[in-house]
Amino acid sequence: MENNSFNEIILDIDGTIWNTTGIVAVAWNKAIEMSGLNAKKVNAQILQQEFGKTMDTIANDLWPQLTEPERKNLLSYCCTEEQIAVRNNTLDITYPGVIETVRELSASANFYIVSNCQNGYIELTLEKTGLAPFIRDYECFGRTGKSKAENIQILMARNRITSAVYIGDTQGDADACSQAGIPFIWAAYGFGKVSRCIEKLEKFSDLKKLLAK
Template sequence: MKFDGLILDVDGTIWNTTSIVAKAWNIAIEKNFPSVKRVTAEILKGQFGKTMDLIADNLFPELSREQKDYLIQRCADEEQKALLENEEDIAYPSARKTIEEISKKIPVFIVSNCQSGYIEVVIEKNRLENFISDFECFGNTGLEKSENINLVIRRNNLKSPVYVGDTQGDFEACEQSKIPFIWASYGFGKVDQNRCFKTISNFGELKNIIL
């Protein structure tokens, strides 16, 4: 197939922030609701890919809606600070190089269920400013991933895009948007690969599919 756009997920696809984020979220929990159970990198791997309100429901069930919303925002604040300060390369091998190479042939986009400001951090920390044409997220729109995928498709007049993600939720969003899904099997989730357009075991394999 010839594609006119590559749309990427972030966590579990481009990079793995879970260890850094777990420490940051625990700082926020300790500051604001110390009775709430702390999180771990493994716990977050099971939550990343969901919308922030759903993650708050899953991790902070004892809190009220108002308290959940407040705490998840404080977690996001601490997370952004920690990621901006981080100097370790947490991108998957060859991710930046591959994105750069693909962007020379077709435009590359990002769609995530993350909070506002997060994709900007991803782009900055991975030096992707010249390679990402557009992006959208739940934090900006309040919409489900399939709807944000459709926004990017319409804004950029895409006729044959493909999405790369690592979770069942990513797969289902692509089904709803009626676009092919490439499963990043090295990420956080499990997907029936027989139902996927393609499966990659490392990010660099995208070149063989896209180019």
């Protein structure tokens, strides 16, 4: 792709910027215990298969036997415990080179985030990683209730972006890009496999080579 295709770069979070699944699994299991509901517990591997989907879809996948109100309440408990656990985490869970690469490339490219996460998660991610000064705007399912494809389009319209590229790690990300009409770069070091992408990043810093083409 030509250099100017990379002027506007939209990032996914989980499986692309960092991996919180180990921390989140502990937090969610705590919430499940506290809820008293007959809901199965999770582990990092289960969450890696689910992360990238919208929050309501994750709840439906994990706890199909619960009523919709029970799922909604349990998910709320889980998200509350998750926020506490991620905020209190002192380990470096970002993928190698992400922060340095975004910081370096932000001199010539604009970075954004679109995620299927709950409201408040992007803000926490930016706070914990120190990426806030380099992310120009963001959007998420928790704020709009809309799909990733729709949120990509909302963010692009709000920032008057006519051409952008999305970096994510799952087939859901690839499908969202197809629906939104923008190219997809696969973060191959993340959680998922994809059937199509314009480029593949074995590590995030490979983005510098793509920009240099």
